[in-house]
Amino acid sequence: MAPAPRHGLARVLSKRGVCSRTEATRWIVDGRVSVDGRIIRDPEFPTVRDRHRIAVDGRDLDVTPRLYLMLNKPRGLVTSASDERGRDTVYRCLDGARLEGTSLPWLAPVGRLDKASEGLLLFCNDPEWAARITDPEHGPDKTYHVQVDAIPDVALLAALMDGADASGEHLRAKSARLLRVGEKNAWLEIVLDEGRNRQIRRLLEAFDIRVLRLVRVAIGDLALGDLAKGEWRVLTDEEMASLS
Template sequence: MRINKYIAEAGVASRRNADQLIKDGKVSVNGKKITECGVDINVENDVVHVDGVKITPIRRYTYIMFNKPKGCITTAQDEFGRKTVFDYLEQFAGKGLFPVGRLDYDSEGLLLLTNDGALAQVLTHPSYEVPKTYLVKIEGTISDDDLKKIRAGVKFDGVRYAPAKVFIKEQKENFTRLEITVTEGKNREVRKIFEAVGKNVVFLCRKKIGELALGGLSRGTARYLSDKEIAYLKAFQNAVTDKKRR
C-alpha cells in the first residue's frame, strides 16, 4: 500500500495532506524518515510514525444505524452548543465515523454513520438516485392536485425537485400523515417539496434508505448493521457504480 493512502486510512490526514506531511519529513517507516510520496509499505509488518506518533489504519469499515431524535444536529460539534448526534454515540468513539448525509435539527429517524467514504458517496450523491422514505405530518389537508404536482416534480425558490412517490396514510380535518420517497438528497428536500404546494411540515421522520429500514430501533439509540444489511448496501453500491461506468 502507498504510504499516503496508509496515512489517510489511519484518519490522520487526507491523501493530499499526507503527501505534504511526507515532504515535510514528518513521516518515518521502521524508524527511517521518508520524503518520497510514492513509497510502498507492508501494512502487516512495517511500523509508521507521523510526528513521532505510531499510526494504524482503520482496517475494517464500521457501519452504524442511529435513530436520530429531534433536537440535535448532524455534525461533530456546534458553535451554538446544541446537542449533536455524536453526543449519543460515545460507545462508538474512535472509529472515525461520519454521518452519511444529514437530517436537520427538527427531523428524526434513520441516520447511517460509517468510515466508508466510497459507500457514503454513493448513498448521498443525487446522481445515484438512492430512494429515501419518510413519514411526514403536515398541517391541514392536501388535495389530489397537489399530490399530482409532487409526483410530477415541483419547483421551489428556483430549485427543481424530481418526481417523488407520495401517498396519504391518514387524513383528518386539521392534519394529514403521508409517506414520501425521494431520490435526490437535496438539502431539506422533503420540507421544500411540501412548501412548493403550500403545505407546512410539522413532523418528519426518515424510515428507510433503499431497503434498509429503521425498524424498531428506539429513538436516540444506535446499533451496528448486520452482515446481511452491509451486504445489501455493498451490493447496491456495486450495482449503481457498475451502471455508471457503462
Template sequence: MATASDHKPASVEGSKGSGERIAKRIARAGLCSRREAEAWIKDGRVKVDNRVINSPALDVRAGQLIMVDGRLLPEAEPPRLFRYHKPRGVLTTARDEIGRPTLYDTLPPGLPRLMPVGRLDLNSEGLLLLTNDGELKRRLELPVTGWVRRYKVRAYGLTDDQTLGRLAKGIAIEGVAYGPIEARLERYQGDNAWITMSLREGKNREIRRVLDYLGLSVNRLIRLAYGPFQLGALAKRGIEEVPRKVLNDQLGLNIESPHRARTSAASRAKG
C-alpha cells in the same frame, strides 16, 4: 517522533503504478472524509515516508509510512455501517457554537469513530446511517447510487392525492429544480395530514420546501428508510450495526473479518 514542522513541505507528484490516492487511504482509515483529507494535505498535516506533502495527487502503496498530525495513520479497518434512530432536537454535526446537542452527544460509548451518511436537520428524526469508513460514506451519498429515501411527514393544512401528484414529475421553486417525488396522503389527524414521501436525491430541506409550496407546513418529519436500510422498530437513540453479510449483499462488497494482526508500521515510525 518527528512532527510536520520538522520538514519543509515537499511537492510530490502523482506516482504511477498500483496503489490508491492518499486522501482515499486516509478516509478508509476512518479519520475523515476524502474531501476533508484533501484539505488536511493542502494544509501540510500529512507526511508520506517522512516527507510533508501538499498535493493530494499522490498514489500510495502498501508498506509506505503515512502520518497525520505527527501520528501514524491507523490501518484501514473493515467498513462498518450502523443504523441510528436520531431524535428531534439533535444536530447532525460534531459541535455547535451555541451549545445545542449534537449527534455525538447522544451516541453510546464504545463505538468506533463514526461519520453520518447525509444529514437530518435539527427538527427531523428517524433513520440516520453512520459509518467508520470515509469511502463508504461517499459512496452512499452519491446521487448515482439512486437509492430511495422514504419519509413519513405530518403537515398542517389541506391537501389531496391529486395535489401531491404534482410532485411526481419534479418541480421548480424559486429557480431550484427538485426531482420527482412520490407523495401519498395517508390520513388526517385533526388539522394535520400524514403523508408518505419517497425521493432519490434529497436537497437541503427539500421536503419542507416543496410542501410549503403546496400550502402545507411541516411539523414532523421522520425518515423511515435509506435505500434497503430500514428504521424498523429501532428505539429513539438506539443504534444497531448492519451485519457484514447484509452490507456485502446490498453493496456488492467483499468485506472479510478483521485481520488477526497489523503490520509493523509502528516500529518503522520509531526508526
C-alpha cells in the same frame, strides 16, 4: 503512466475515514501521526494514499476495521461532528459507545438530517461506501413519513410528484401517498430518489404546506424498524451490501 496523486496528510486521513479533517490537523500538529515511521507535524505534508504507511499513535491505519451503523436520530440534534453555536450534535448518541469491549472508531454521518428531522441516519468510516449511498443519481431511494398541517387530496399528491420550482431548483418527489388523516393534519409517505438540501420542506412550502414532523424511515431496503429513539446498531453484512 501518470504519477499517483499526492494530497495533504490531513486530507488523506479524513478520506480514509479515520477522523474529520479538522481533527486530523490537530492530531498531526500534536505529533500523533507518522508516515513511513517518521512523525509528521505538517497537515499539508504531501502523501500518496495507498503508497505511504500511515500510523496514528503507532497503529497502522491498514488495520483499522471498517464499521457501518444506523442511528435513530432524535429531533433537535445537528448532523455534524461539532457545532460553532454549541448545539448538541448526533455524536451525543454515540458518546461512550463501545463495541466488543473497545471504543468505536471515528465515524462520519452518511448524508444529513436537519436539526428538526428525525429517523434513520447512517454512520461509517468508509468514505467510498458513503459516497455510493449519497450519490444523487445512483444512490438508494430515501423514504420519509411526513406530518403536514393540511389534508392533501389526490391532485396535490400528483403535484408533488410533478414537482415545483424553488430557489432556482426543480424539486419533486418520486412518490407521495397518504398514510392517515386527522382533523387538521395528515401523514404522508414521500420517497425521494435525489438528495437536495431540505428538499421535502421546500417542496411542500411551494404548495403552502408546513411540515410538522419529518421522519426518515428507510434508505433503500434498510428500514428503521423498531430501533428506539437515540439508539444505534451495527449493520449486518447483508444490509450493508444491499445499500451499495
